[in-house]
Amino acid sequence: MGCLVSILPVLEFPDPQLRKVAKKVVHVDNKIKTTVDDMFETMYEAHGVGLAAIQVNIQLQIIVIDVSEEKNERLCFINPEIISEFGQEESDEGCLSVPGIFEPIERAEKITVKSLNRDGDEFVIEADGLLAVCIQHEIDHLKGKLFVDYLSPLKRQRIKKKMLKLHKRDQ
Numbered sequence: 597m598g599c600l601v602s603i604l605p606v607l608e609f610p611d612p613q614l615r616k617v618a619k620k621v622v623h624v625d626n627k628i629k630t631t632v633d634d635m636f637e638t639m640y641e642a643h644g645v646g647l648a649a650i651q652v653n654i655q656l657q658i659i660v661i662d663v664s665e666e667k668n669e670r671l672c673f674i675n676p677e678i679i680s681e682f683g684q685e686e687s688d689e690g691c692l693s694v695p696g697i698f699e700p701i702e703r704a705e706k707i708t709v710k711s712l713n714r715d716g717d718e719f720v721i722e723a724d725g726l727l728a729v730c731i732q733h734e735i736d737h738l739k740g741k742l743f744v745d746y747l748s749p750l751k752r753q754r755i756k757k758k759m760l761k762l763h764k765r766d767q
């Protein structure tokens with residue numbers, strides 16, 4: 597039954613666990629690969645384009661992304677590091693941990709990222725457009741940072757109230 601994957605619960609803002617800082621993965625072993633596969637399944641199930649391990653309460657530097665239309669271009673980043681960035685661009689962002697909220701956020705337009713893949717091999721990728729936004733958004737998660745942190749305190753407070761109301765209703 598080793599091929600079965602699990603859908604993991606996604607933490608929602610303002611859960612304090614989302615503020616934890618992720619540690620580097622030391623060995624990309626089978627347990628890490630299972631986590632990666634579970635994260636992909638969880639992301640696809642929630643119709644997201646990216647997910648960071650912090651969001652499923654795992655404090656490791658693991659990110660999964662798929663920005664393709666067909667949902668068949670899996671990108672896994674383990675211990676990712678932005679090694680260069682260029683330009684600035686604003687685009688609407690959302691987050692599986694802040695459902696229903698979309699706000700314009702300014703990010704670097706182009707980035708170069710060094711990372712390990714699901715096999716533990718190092719790779720370097722240049723990204724722009726949605727992929728660049730997504731990688732920067734997910735790397736923020738690994739530092740305990742959320743996209744709402746870029747908004748004004750008033751706006752963030754409003755979103756927090758909205759989320760708490762939603763969580764109360766769901767109980």
Ligand code: NI
Pocket residue numbers: 690691692693733734737
């Ligand atoms: Ni997010």
